[in-house]
Every structure is written in structure tokens, then in C-alpha cells.
Amino acid sequence: MTTLYGYFRSSAAYRVRIALNLKGLDYDQAPVNLVKGEQRGDANLARNAQGLVPVLETSEGTQLTQSLAICEYLDEIYPEPPLLPADAEGRARVRALAQLVACEIHPLNNLKVLKYLVGELGVGDEAKLGWYRHWIAEGFQALEAKLTAEAGSGKFCHGDSPGLADICLVPQVFNAERFECDLSPYPRIRGIAANCRALPAFAKAAPEAQPDAG
Amino acid sequence: MTTLYGYFRSSAAYRVRIALNLKGLDYDQAPVNLVKGEQRGDANLARNAQGLVPVLETSEGTQLTQSLAICEYLDEIYPEPPLLPADAEGRARVRALAQLVACEIHPLNNLKVLKYLVGELGVGDEAKLGWYRHWIAEGFQALEAKLTAEAGSGKFCHGDSPGLADICLVPQVFNAERFECDLSPYPRIRGIAANCRALPAFAKAAPEAQPDAG
Numbered sequence: 001m002t003t004l005y006g007y008f009r010s011s012a013a014y015r016v017r018i019a020l021n022l023k024g025l026d027y028d029q030a031p032v033n034l035v036k037g038e039q040r041g042d043a044n045l046a047r048n049a050q051g052l053v054p055v056l057e058t059s060e061g062t063q064l065t066q067s068l069a070i071c072e073y074l075d076e077i078y079p080e081p082p083l084l085p086a087d088a089e090g091r092a093r094v095r096a097l098a099q100l101v102a103c104e105i106h107p108l109n110n111l112k113v114l115k116y117l118v119g120e121l122g123v124g125d126e127a128k129l130g131w132y133r134h135w136i137a138e139g140f141q142a143l144e145a146k147l148t149a150e151a152g153s154g155k156f157c158h159g160d161s162p163g164l165a166d167i168c169l170v171p172q173v174f175n176a177e178r179f180e181c182d183l184s185p186y187p188r189i190r191g192i193a194a195n196c197r198a199l200p201a202f203a204k205a206a207p208e209a210q211p212d213a214g
Numbered sequence: 215m216t217t218l219y220g221y222f223r224s225s226a227a228y229r230v231r232i233a234l235n236l237k238g239l240d241y242d243q244a245p246v247n248l249v250k251g252e253q254r255g256d257a258n259l260a261r262n263a264q265g266l267v268p269v270l271e272t273s274e275g276t277q278l279t280q281s282l283a284i285c286e287y288l289d290e291i292y293p294e295p296p297l298l299p300a301d302a303e304g305r306a307r308v309r310a311l312a313q314l315v316a317c318e319i320h321p322l323n324n325l326k327v328l329k330y331l332v333g334e335l336g337v338g339d340e341a342k343l344g345w346y347r348h349w350i351a352e353g354f355q356a357l358e359a360k361l362t363a364e365a366g367s368g369k370f371c372h373g374d375s376p377g378l379a380d381i382c383l384v385p386q387v388f389n390a391e392r393f394e395c396d397l398s399p400y401p402r403i404r405g406i407a408a409n410c411r412a413l414p415a416f417a418k419a420a421p422e423a424q425p426d427a428g
């Protein structure tokens with residue numbers, strides 16, 4: 001059986017849950033409580049020296065890390081339905097949209113980064129919230145511009161079926177809503193997120209639907 | 215002709231230069247001066263709404279963004295020599311190592327982030343340097359542990375030929391050296407970086423070898 005070590009509110013685990021659901025795969029969930037610091041416990045460090053979630057353990061016992069690498073692995077082993085388009089330029093576009101979220105927005109708003117801001121740099125609550133919202137606004141402005149200008153966009157980030165970029169977009173929208181970011185300037189992002197959330201694969205992956213949600 | 219819009223000291227552009235060189239491809243370089251703010255000028259924004267480098271313009275005029283997406287594109291269009299191993303688990307491992315650098319270390323030490331720390335949060339020079347070194351140390355500890363423990367490691371991050379993980383590792387080592395981080399705890403990382411730098415594809419891609427180096 002495939003096991004996902006994750007946390008209901010982790011964006012990266014949320015991405016992998018969507019990918020598993022889109023592929024129609026069964027999996028066990030093993031929660032790692034990030035608020036209690038379980039990610040830095042020996043059991044999780046043995047799975048991932050980075051002390052992060054998610055880790056996907058395959059039925060053969062291989063432990064995979066990094067959410068985008070896991071999603072691409074799933075796409076290679078279970079090709080249907082595809083998470084990437086068939087043409088190289090389309091794949092480059094979808095990967096770039098996914099990485100806009102995963103390499104430019106999300107890393108700056110990680111729990112460990114917010115803790116460093118407060119603990120090491122003495123940043124107050126208001127400035128911390130400002131930091132959080134700043135990187136979402138900067139990234140979403142660029143993402144909205146790309147989704148609006150580029151011909152590849154459709155009902156989803158690329159065409160009319162969900163893929164790797166949507167898998168990154170929806171958890172980032174969830175975070176933005178949680179921190180009450182103003183999403184009114186991003187109608188295209190909101191529209192795509194709504195189309196995604198209407199699908200069972202995305203709805204079942206939502207943080208509030210997880211066994212460890214509290 | 216393929217054109218790379220980049221900057222000699224940009225890690226992300228450095229990655230793409232290594233990939234182009236490993237594939238033996240000819241390309242023009244069009245420098246975008248990040249210190250002068252040219253990345254936010256109209257010409258660069260038209261290429262990339264994110265206002266970042268690199269952008270790779272193919273001979274057909276398609277403009278590609280995000281360094282890892284560009285490297286995977288090059289690997290698909292020009293399969294030899296491969297940047298990823300042939301097996302899905304190996305590919306997942308190499309992508310995870312690459313993303314450890316590209317999603318966990320590098321985004322936190324970007325120029326725009328350092329500017330925000332100083333300008334918006336009033337962080338001083340010493341604390342800024344502490345931030346920079348903290349994220350490299352945290353990431354390199356995990357990377358060193360993985361490279362040491364995992365059977366896939368060899369002369370390079372994965373086996374005995376250079377690939378996507380090495381393409382990310384070497385520019386990150388360059389940054390660490392530039393900011394005088396202590397690399398003595400990471401013998402495996404230093405050894406792999408030395409093996410890479412001995413190859414012409416990496417040496418030709420080094421910041422100091424670029425036309426806009428100043």
C-alpha cells in the first residue's frame with residue numbers, strides 16, 4: 001500500500017494528495033504534526049533528512065521526497081490521466097507555472113521561515129502578516145498576467161483538464177484565503193481555483209477533509 | 215539561434231548555462247543587469263511577467279521561463295547526454311535533490327528577498343548575512359546527509375555522470391562561497407562540486423567567465 005506522510009495544512013502534502021486523487025490511487029495517510037514539531041523527530045528524519053513533509057512511501061517501500069518530484073513520479077508510473085501536456089513546449093509552460101508557485105511564493109511563507117522572522121529577527125505579528133501577503137501578491141500578479149496573456153490557458157491553467165500547475169495553484173489559493181489576502185485582483189486565478197475545487201479529486205484533498213484536520 | 219536572457223551572477227541563469235553546455239548547444243547571451251533593475255523594465259517584463267531571469271528564447275521564438283522547467287525542456291528536445299536517469303525512481307531522486315536547492319535554499323536568498331529584509335523589515339547587514347548563511351547551512355546539512363546515506367550518489371549527485379541535481383548544486387556552492395559560508399561540514403558536497411567544476415560545461419558556465427561579468 002502507498003503511504004503519504006503529510007499534514008492536513010501542508011501545501012506540499014496537499015499537492016501530493018491532489019495528484020494521488022487525480023490518478024485514482026488508494027493510499028494510507030500517516031499524519032506528521034508540524035505544529036508539535038514531529039517533522040524534526042527521529043522517525044521523520046529517517047524518512048527525510050530535510051525534516052519536512054510530504055514523504056510518499058511506495059508499496060515497494062521506496063521513500064520519495066519533494067512534492068513536485070513525487071507528482072512527476074506518479075505521472076510517469078501512472079500515465080492516465082496525464083498531469084502534463086503531450087508537447088515539450090506545453091510541458092515547459094506547465095512546469096514553469098507550477099514552479100512560479102513552488103519556487104517563488106511558497107518557500108517564503110513556510111512555517112520555518114515565519115518562525116525565523118519572529119524568533120531570530122524579532123519581526124512583529126503585523127510585519128509577519130505583511131511579509132506573507134507581499135509574496136503572495138507579487139507571485140499572483142505575475143501568475144494572473146501569464147494566465148491572462150498566454151494562449152495555453154483554459155478552464156484550467158493549461159487547457160481544459162487539470163494538471164501539475166493546478167495542483168500547485170489550489171493549495172496556494174487556500175493559504176492566501178487563510179491569511180485573508182485580497183484576491184479580487186486575480187479573477188483568472190479565482191476562476192481556475194473554483195473549477196478545480198468543483199472536482200472530487202481536489203475536494204477530497206482539501207485540508208479540512210483530512211483525518212488529522214483539527 | 216537560441217538566446218539566453220540572463221545575468222552572470224544569477225544562480226538560475228547559471229543553471230541554464232550549464233544545461234546548454236552539457237547538451238553542447240550554441241546560444242547567444244543577452245545580459246539583463248539585475249543590479250540596475252533591468253529585470254523590471256518593459257523589455258524584460260514582456261518576456262517574463264515575473265520580472266526575473268532567465269528567459270530562454272528558442273530559435274522558433276518561444277520564450278521559456280523558470281530554470282528547472284527550461285532544463286527539463288532541453289533534456290526532452292536534446293536527449294543526449296541525459297540530465298535525468300532512465301528509471302522513474304532515479305528521476306524522482308534527482309528531481310528531489312534539485313528541488314532541495316531550488317525550492318528550499320535559493321528562494322530565500324534571492325536579491326528581492328534580501329532587499330525586502332533590509333528595506334521593509336529594517337534588518338541590518340549582520341542579520342542579513344546571518345539569514346543568508348542560515349538557509350544555506352540548513353539546506354546543505356540535509357543535502358550532505360542525503361548524498362552520504364543514499365546509494366544513488368556517486369562521483370556526481372546521482373551516479374558517475376552529471377545531471378539536473380549537479381546543475382543546481384554548483385551555483386548554490388558558488389553563492390555559499392561568495393558569502394563566505396563555512397563549507398567544511400560538507401565534504402561530499404564539496405567533492406561533487408569539484409568534480410563538476412573540472413568539466414568544461416561547468417567551467418564555461420561560471421559567473422566569472424560570462425561576457426557581462428564585472
